[in-house]
Amino acid sequence: MDKPLISRHLVDSDGSLAEAPSEVPKVGILGSGDFARSLATRLVGSGFSVVVGSRNPKRTAGLFPSAARVTFQEEAVGSPEVIFVAMFREHYSTLCGLSDQLAGKILVDVSNPPEEEHLRHQGSNAEYLASLFPNCTVVKAFNVISAWTLQAGPRDGNRQVPICSDQPEAKRTILELAQAMGFTPVDVGSLASAREVEAMPLRLLPGWKVPALLALGLFVFFYTYNFIRDVLQPYLQEGKNKFYQLPVSVVNTTLPCVAYVLLSLVYLPGVVAAALQLRRGTKYRRFPDWLDHWLQHRKQIGLLSFFCAALHALYSFCLPLRRSHRYELVNQAVKQVLTNKSHLWIEEEVWRMEIYLSLGVLALGTLSLLAVTSLPSIANALNWREFSFVQVKSFCLCWRASAWPWPCLSRASTFPPTRCLGFPNLGNRTAQSDARASPSLAGSSKSPDKGAAWDELILVTPGEARFRHV
Ligand SMILES: NC(=O)C1=CN([C@@H]2O[C@H](COP(=O)(O)OP(=O)(O)OC[C@H]3O[C@@H](n4cnc5c(N)ncnc54)[C@H](OP(=O)(O)O)[C@@H]3O)[C@@H](O)[C@H]2O)C=CC1
Numbered sequence: 019m020d021k022p023l024i025s026r027h028l029v030d031s032d033g034s035l036a037e038a039p040s041e042v043p044k045v046g047i048l049g050s051g052d053f054a055r056s057l058a059t060r061l062v063g064s065g066f067s068v069v070v071g072s073r074n075p076k077r078t079a080g081l082f083p084s085a086a087r088v089t090f091q092e093e094a095v096g097s098p099e100v101i102f103v104a105m106f107r108e109h110y111s112t113l114c115g116l117s118d119q120l121a122g123k124i125l126v127d128v129s130n131p132p133e134e135e136h137l138r139h140q141g142s143n144a145e146y147l148a149s150l151f152p153n154c155t156v157v158k159a160f161n162v163i164s165a166w167t168l169q170a171g172p173r174d175g176n177r178q179v180p181i182c183s184d185q186p187e188a189k190r191t192i193l194e195l196a197q198a199m200g201f202t203p204v205d206v207g208s209l210a211s212a213r214e215v216e217a218m219p220l221r222l223l224p225g226w227k228v229p230a231l232l233a234l235g236l237f238v239f240f241y242t243y244n245f246i247r248d249v250l251q252p253y254l255q256e257g258k259n260k261f262y263q264l265p266v267s268v269v270n271t272t273l274p275c276v277a278y279v280l281l282s283l284v285y286l287p288g289v290v291a292a293a294l295q296l297r298r299g300t301k302y303r304r305f306p307d308w309l310d311h312w313l314q315h316r317k318q319i320g321l322l323s324f325f326c327a328a329l330h331a332l333y334s335f336c337l338p339l340r341r342s343h344r345y346e347l348v349n350q351a352v353k354q355v356l357t358n359k360s361h362l363w364i365e366e367e368v369w370r371m372e373i374y375l376s377l378g379v380l381a382l383g384t385l386s387l388l389a390v391t392s393l394p395s396i397a398n399a400l401n402w403r404e405f406s407f408v409q410v411k412s413f414c415l416c417w418r419a420s421a422w423p424w425p426c427l428s429r430a431s432t433f434p435p436t437r438c439l440g441f442p443n444l445g446n447r448t449a450q451s452d453a454r455a456s457p458s459l460a461g462s463s464k465s466p467d468k469g470a471a472w473d474e475l476i477l478v479t480p481g482e483a484r485f486r487h488v
């Protein structure tokens with residue numbers, strides 16, 4: 019471990035590979051499964067010498083790239099300083115016979131526990147491995163990378179590799195190795211973090227669960243409400259059969275209700291936070307947890323609101339395609355002929371629909387702008403002034419377009435939420451999460467940072483924003 023495993027020129031892959039390495043760095047792999055094979059392929063491709071330790075090298079050798087040497091476990095662990103343990107936790111103890119040969123080496127734990135195992139065990143797999151081999155240094159790494167990504171190269175998948183270990187020197191070696199393989203290593207601290215790192219691949223869209231459930235709950239609620247009002251009530255009171263409206267019309271009436279309520283749930287926590295700050299007389303105190311979580315979910319809630327609005331637009335386009343709509347048109351025409359009317363034109367209705375459609379398109383357009391600029395890759399490309407300009411200005415435009423008092427295309431509803439939509443600021447950083455990340459930034463609205471822009475925006479209620487720019 020005295021000399022660095024990876025020579026400098028491999029790490030600084032700027033094309034200056036003229037200087038040949040004096041010695042090709044050697045890496046060992048225990049196990050010959052899917053992960054081991056992909057890892058060997060990647061390591062060989064990155065200029066490492068690979069030796070694989072298998073219980074049955076004859077059977078598995080043909081599956082590895084020819085540049086990798088496949089041999090018995092005892093032989094494989096002899097010379098490399100870094101050894102990947104590409105096996106499952108339950109087989110770690112079968113390696114105990116190799117303790118003496120492994121002493122002083124770096125063991126890289128790449129394992130991912132299945133969910134039930136992760137819940138069952140108190141500690142992490144990496145800590146378990148460290149307890150079995152007290153004379154080795156264990157580093158947790160690469161578990162978030164799939165065998166497929168390893169083989170295909172980091173271009174097509176996730177690049178970040180969280181790495182943790184109690185030994186800084188060993189950790190640095192693996193950080194350099196990950197970088198040499200084309201990944202972006204992230205130092206996540208000591209081996210105590212391994213449990214968290216092992217939980218990462220188990221997560222499924224963590225920030226979206228509550229907002230998605232919320233949207234679903236709202237959808238069910240408004241769908242039931244619209245069904246009772248538009249379908250059930252006419253059936254019970256007048257015997258009219260309108261059940262054909264269930265798949266399109268009722269859904270289309272429901273979507274803007276959901277979008278509108280979600281939209282207000284994006285604004286509401288900002289207003290509550292502002293009120294709380296005013297009441298406390300300071301912005302240097304933590305918000306309660308529920309409010310902080312709510313503030314942090316604004317982006318997801320906003321994007322779901324945008325999704326509902328976009329679906330509403332699509333459904334609205336489909337309304338005239340329905341067979342029921344064609345029958346209605348024909349029936350109306352026949353009625354007109356029978357009553358001897360030749361020209362039907364209600365000026366007010368015509369104007370109402372023209373303006374409604376135009377504003378609907380405008381609102382959806384500005385809404386899309388907000389949604390797009392809230393995406394991290396695009397938000398990062400904007401400076402602070404551009405970010406707040408787009409977010410505040412398009413929000414105001416959108417709000418004005420959406421709050422125009424024309425009823426929705428789905429006309430049937432008089433419930434306020436069925437008016438067309440506006441959209442909020444979608445930034446997802448909060449004063450508090452900024453304060454956590456960097457205490458010096460806490461509450462500062464002078465700092466040229468998008469978080470600070472958010473600080474200001476928290477205090478802009480929809481009403482304020484509307485009047486300021488009217
Ligand atoms: N596959 C993937 O995409 C990913 C896998 N991982 C992790 O990598 C590790 C290996 O996964 P993977 O390669 O998919 O699994 P496999 O089942 O394909 O391979 C496991 C390997 O363990 C070796 N082994 C050693 N001792 C035993 C034993 N007593 N019983 C059975 N096998 C033994 C075997 O090699 P041999 O017979 O040659 O000794 C076998 O090939 C796991 O911990 C997994 O969580 C992490 C991220 C992604």
Ligand SMILES: [Cu+2]
Pocket residue numbers: 274330378426427428436437438439
């Ligand atoms: Cu509408």
